[in-house]
Amino acid sequence: MTDIPALAKRNSRLPVSTMAILALFALMVGLTMAGVINKYIQSVLMFIGINIIFSASLNIVNGYMGEFSCGHGGFMAVGAYVSSVLSVILFTENSFTGQPLLPPGSAIFLFPIVIIIGGLVSAVFGLLVAIPSFKTRDDYLAIITIAANFIIVTLINNIGAVGGSRGFMGMKKSLKAMEAVIDLPYMIIWIFIFVVLSIVMIRRLMKSTYGKGISSIRYDETSAEIMSVNTNHMKLVAFMFSSGLAGIAGGLFAHVMGFVNPASFSIFKSTEGLVMVYLGGMGSLSGSVLSAVIFTLMLEALRPLQILKWVLIPLMLILLMQFRPEGLLGNRELSDVFPKLKRIFIRKDSSNG
Amino acid sequence: MAEILLEIKDLTHRFGGLTAVSDLNFEIIKDEIVGLIGPNGAGKTTVFNLVSGFYVPSEGDILYKGERINGLKPHEIASRQIGRTFQNIRLWSDMTVLDNIKISQHYRLGYNLMDAFLQTKKYKKHEKMIEADAYELLEEFQLSDLAHEMPKNLPYGVQRRVEIARALSLKPDLLMLDEPAAGLSSADVSELIQYIQWIKEHFKLTIWMIEHQMQVIMSLCSRIKVVDFGKELLTGTAEEVRNSPEVIKAYLGDGEI
């Protein structure tokens, strides 16, 4: 038929989707290093990536599992603070330990590990919501998620060692330490890698019979139990995975900004996540990605309006709920809407199985 | 001696002040089809919910294959091979028929979260097995053409069939059907009777069913237990039940017999 299958066949070792991702990666890093894209565009690209992780991870709970978490920002905060403190203590001169605990140059290998540790601690904080979810659902659980957000932000506000409400900084120095070894656009690189990893992990999970146990809770929790799905276990997985990825988004965010304060992770942040998930479509992974791109660009466009954005974002939510409650893509993936994409981006499951 | 599959001992269940099930005893013998009947609100569905672990009984015990199962979670009971359907169909109506069958094999996934993330050999092997078994089951139920349909788009009678197929994906030894004929046309009902008979023989299982339609109960069940207000009225053959004055009295005004 077309030349697309032929192309896919010629490179049967590397699927087209992988090649496309590698090409995009090379392009972004290349253009950044060549100085073609300026600092501003770089930062927008990075925020898009962070928002993709943030909204896709929230979609696990709000989309696939059908619960209503409105405290996702709290988990982002945990990841941001844990990885920031670690990074500052390990790689820079700091007020906790004085000298860095490790040679600063080692950040070049250890930086992703620091980010992942932030994610793991966030995942543990996910228990704050996961455990109540065994007995509580819907509106009541939504209230618990808001409470969790407040608890986390208030805790950080009251920890003087990390600056309380004034915030915490010093992460730029870790990046400097890395750049001193080899000068690379580290944040662009790592954000890209973590975005790809997050999406692949979510996709693989939700495609597996195991992960579909999460969706079965959304459609009928009683049925799920009666049909041998351990719903408590699935909730634990969903909430911890979701908050863990939010923590990773938080760690990356903190290192891009070089500064974090608790206010960045308030209920406002959580609301941004909700807008992205509902804009993209609940339970649609490509929807979350698409809406993260649109939403981030929109926020940039609205930046001159400053605080007015908090009139426009909620207004958008209202309009969305009124006229297209299922979001841009509803339950579907981009590949369902444009079947041609499927041939390029979705590997035939039977061929690699 | 006949082997007892399920044994219910002095089972009582209260909802607040209401005693929905009262001091019920029942033994279900392997390979039989038994019926549970009674007027509306008699407590039949509650008995099923107790057996499947949806409620914890106020008093009494439930033994399955000699093992006490009351107090276990529903998914643990399901994993011990008890399948059931619901009075008002409870499929995952927005997931495909195939997914409905696959998800119901959670009790024997054989791989964990990490395997799913990394798509290990183990993951692929078990997913393949689950899918093959799901298709085989759908084939047996002549549903394979509908594998990628959503149950919500299927006629009611077909949804019933899917729900029974889904219960069978647990590979149950005991299948509990809660009013399988409810909402079916009379043509569908006679088909259902043959169908249940076929299921019993083909899958070699024991069937316990609640049903209001006497035609179904009378033509399938070797024994029937009649309950009213949560209490046992009588256990006997179709003939005995039909001729019992107590049963007729319990149903009077109900207009179902």
Ligand SMILES: Nc1ncnc2c1ncn2[C@@H]1O[C@H](COP(=O)(O)OP(=O)(O)OP(=O)(O)O)[C@@H](O)[C@H]1O
């Ligand atoms: N979750 C519950 N909470 C309180 N009362 C309940 C609950 N479930 C059932 N009941 C009550 O228990 C009694 C028995 O209900 P059950 O559903 O077991 O009856 P049934 O025999 O299945 O009736 P039907 O033929 O109408 O299905 C009824 O009076 C019902 O209102």
Ligand SMILES: [Mg+2]
């Ligand atoms: Mg009932």
